[in-house]
Amino acid sequence: MKRPAKDNEFSSRQIGRRALLLGTAQLGVVGVLGWRMRSMQIDQADQFRLLADENRINVRLVPPARGLIFDRNGIPLAENEQNYRVVMVREDAGDVDAVLARLQSIVAIPPENIARAREDMAKLSSFVPVTIAERLSWDDVAKININAPALPGVSAEVGLSRRYPYGADVGHVVGYVGPVSDYDLSQIEDQDPLLQIPRFQIGKTGAENKLEQILRGTAGTKRIEVNALGRVMREIDRQSGEPGRDVQLTLDERLQSYAQARMDGESAAAVVMDLENGDLRAIASAPSFDPNLFVRGISVKDWTGLNEDIYRPLAAKAVQGAYPPGSTFKMVTALAALEMGVISPDETIYCPGYTEVGGSRFHCWKRAGHGNVNFHDSLKYSCDCYYYEVSQRVGIDKMAEFARMFGIGVRHDLPLSAISTGLAPDKAWKTETYGEDWRIGDTVNASIGQGYVLASPLQLAIMTARIATGRMVTPRLVKSIGGVEEPSGLGDVLPVNENMLRRCRASMDSVVNDRRGTGARARIVTAGYEMAGKTGTSQVRRITAEERARGVISNEDLPWERRDHALFVCYAPRENPRFAIAVVVEHGGGGSIAASPIARDIMLQALYDGPPPLDAYPEADRAAIAEQQKRIADRIAQIRPAQDRV
Template identity: 55%
Template sequence: MKRPVSTPKHSLNRRSLVVGALQLGFAGALAARLRHLQITQADQYRLLAEENRINIRLIAPERGEIYDRNGVFLARNEQSYRITLVKEDAGDVRKLLVQLAQLITLSAEDIERSVLETQRSAPFLPVTIIDRVSWEDIAKVAINAPSLPGITPEVGLSRHYPLGPNFAHIVGYVGPVSDRDLNRSEDPDPLLRIPRFQIGKVGVEAKYEEDLRGRAGAKHVEVNAQGRVMRELERREGNSGRNLQITVDAGLQNYVQARLGEESASAVVMDCNSGDILAIASSPSYDPNKFVRGISFDDYGVLRDNDHRPLASKTVQDAYPPGSTFKMVTALAGLEDGILDPNARVFCPGHLDVSNRKFHCWKTGGHGQVNLEQSLRESCDVFYYDLALKLGIEKISAMATKLGIGVKHNIPMSAETTGLSPNKDWKLINRGSEWVIGDTVNASIGQGFVLSSPLQLAVMTARIASGKNIQARLIKAQAGATITDPKPGSLGLNENNLRFLRRAMYEVSNNRRGTAYGSRIIEQSMRMAGKTGTSQVRNITESERRRGVSKNEELEWNKRDHALFVNFAPFDAPKIAVAVVVEHGGSGSATAAPLARDITLQALYGDQPPLSAYPTKDRDKIKKQQADLRKTLPRLERFQRGRV
């Protein structure tokens, strides 16, 4: 009989100890975890037990601000109150909005728009119901928050343009993101999906949108079952947009805008040496702040239907026949080619017969014998008709391009036109017909197919004044760092030819027979050299010429000639170039030249010019004009930042 095998006691005890230790460790860990859950995190789980949840919400960055060359605010951010709604926390959105409308003023349109925006947006994104509300309305909503799930009163930032219409065409404005804006990118910034988030729509605001916008931040918030935010758990700040400083001088810009008044006109002032744009104004203008807040249908209709087109940035967007201001191009092309002797004379009987057609000079009786200087001074057309026949369109077109006509200058303003410096190939491709000799004759005096913007005319004048390849520049600094552009190189033109052309332009303004003599500058150190221009917008028939051409003042406004003037000053050491275009203004000498003279003096003096700079006959008129303008000009010290 076998005896049972006994188990050693020490073996049994070791196994028991191991098992016991494991059981004890598990029990201890469980107890510690229970203590952590029940005591340490009791509040958090009590909230979660009440159906609380965590939402992630984007934090819109502060938009970069825009200043003038001296640090004056042009676009800034202002604190404003708004009321937002988060769909996933709100339940019946329409019912909730109707309830909210009993507390604050909320139109039926606001309700419908908000409902539509919540349907189009992600359920966790806040939708702005109403912006720029009063503190009293914010307080009403805050007090009634428990009965308004998903609705939150907030403090945010709204864009404001302190100088309003004076910089509307340059700075532009911001507005809500549209479907079109979203479709421009395959992977749009999440910020753009926030309902009613605002981005740049036109002008510098649009061209530098990504730099000005910045990057979004995010916050994790805990909300209860009613959609009320209980606490903020985590916050990551975004990056503010970068500030911009433009080359424009706010004081000069304000003056130019005021001086243009309600004319349908434009003016550009440019530094002849750096290309900095010191002023670039279109008139009439509009208040960009209305677009930020949401312009009414009636207000927009007034702007849209105005025949002076306040919404158009005429300085860069519109292209006009440059008229006689283009004669410098034709003259310089002839001088550079060697075909034109500046002392040679051409007889002007008042017209030139070309291919069985009469091309008329503006002076019916003609100018008689004229050389180059006299032809520019008195703006004889026949001299340039004759020169163009010898020169040909290709050389004229090439010189126009060299001087900046028919070329985009790529400044950050909306809808910049290319203009047109036509040649034979252009007409064949775009009009499907051969170039004819009459086209060349018309082009020689800036009519026919030739088109230029006021900006291009300013660039042309700056290049003639300096002999350098001046490039237009609108941005001076970004995020505090000055943008340094390469120094402009030479145009490669003969300096003697340029010197002769500048002297002829001086005669336009300072010789008694010059077309702009009436708008001369008396102060010797400030004297300008310029050129008048008048461009036709209608055909004058032979029958009208026989009975007498109608005067501009006898015609409907939109059938009158455009008035143009370009100049640089001071003549001996050019600092600025100016171009002025007055739509349907009639005569360049009577309408555009006085405007350009006043703008030139304001730019050179940096403040109100002394009356002694003006002709004696004009001083009483100028004194009253200056007094009237002072009443309309804003005091810039109110908008001075001090440091950029």
């Protein structure tokens, strides 16, 4: 049926209006899109370009060169050396096991290194390089490069690694570095981003640890281009960081090495202190350990050997050890009594070989007794009964006060691990520690450096330095940082009567230079170099009444670990002192036998700044000393770095 013309005309008008509306809407959408595209491409172009770059470019840290450690004469004690290492990127390797097997057939790599690398691969992303082995030779690097097509994902790199040229001679003082552990991260507050770098090394012990912030430096950065998966495509640029600052210690490496060699075969410690400024010229603990073993990754065999050695080579005895100071403490007791005026220098006390106190007998080391002794003779002969009596007049609190004044029972601030505070006990300490009252017998024991009194070789050296100078000499181990000198440790004048100090020094002089003094075998005969000192023997065990009835068991008849410790403190020259020394020989017996000869030999080495002439020793000792000097020289030559043997 044919529609009327009027209807057709109406329909055409409706379709035209709809088309116009639809076209207008389409033009509006296209206009909005065009406006938005213009805004993004022109008005917001910089913002989106930055976002694109941030997605494409990563910034990574570049470890700085660690600061070096030198001795007082500029000899490097800790340095950086080139370290060739082989790394693997797991995703590029494909069959990791097959590649590692081929790598081991080309270069000898310990199985423990392979195991550690597998652990690292399991923790890290597949595109992060993992170190397989370090300290490769140039020949090994060349072999890896030649066989590169057969070793996908494997490459050789060069970096820096720590090295200690003088090994065990400075192991306890300098310490060593090692990879950051979870424990390290839990103990460090600053959380430097460098610590997150895989296998980044930080100081673990000694000066390396305590001076970590100074030696570490600050990181550099490099900008690298990565793809969407984070895989490195290329390096764009690099900015170097600040290397760590160099540190110069007060140690004299040659004196340090001599002290270590002189104590070879002993479980002992020695500290040498410069009296002009408090500089620690030597801090030796024997036996020692080679810190290079820890940097490279110590083997189970080496670790077991160090831990099971009864001489405890890992212990820095010079600063960590706390020993009863024995008779070396008698100067403190005497000076407290003289300063208080409870005894005069010339007053005598009778020594029958023992003193009755509170119903108990306290014996003198000389069973027959010394007879009447004054202050001077009490030190020269080391009479115990004199100090038993004097201490009761002084009291423990005053003795403790003087002990702290002379450096005992005080923690000295040095960049070393686990420095012992020692112990200068008093009444309050015993009440707080044991909940018991102080007894007069405790005072008597403390007067001769036994009982609760404890001191490290470092503290005994400080005590001796303060007696010798009359000043509050404080120890200094860091001479300069980044070329800037550190403050001197000379200190203020001691609040002690100088006349009493002179009398104490005269008595210490007689200990060594009077033929009847307990330290006479350690005298120096060269005029102007004479030494003053004090012997000491500290009991590890108390002799029982039954043993005394049987004649007392001698140290030589006891197992090594039950023998007495031997101690000796000294300064020289006696007129114008330059150095103070403390030596402790664990279970060495008498101080006059085991400790004083070691101290005398180290003192002469310090005074002469090298091997002393034989005529500095008593004539009867010169043949034995000549053999000893040769033996020590041979030992030092064997361990000294190649550049020093020329």
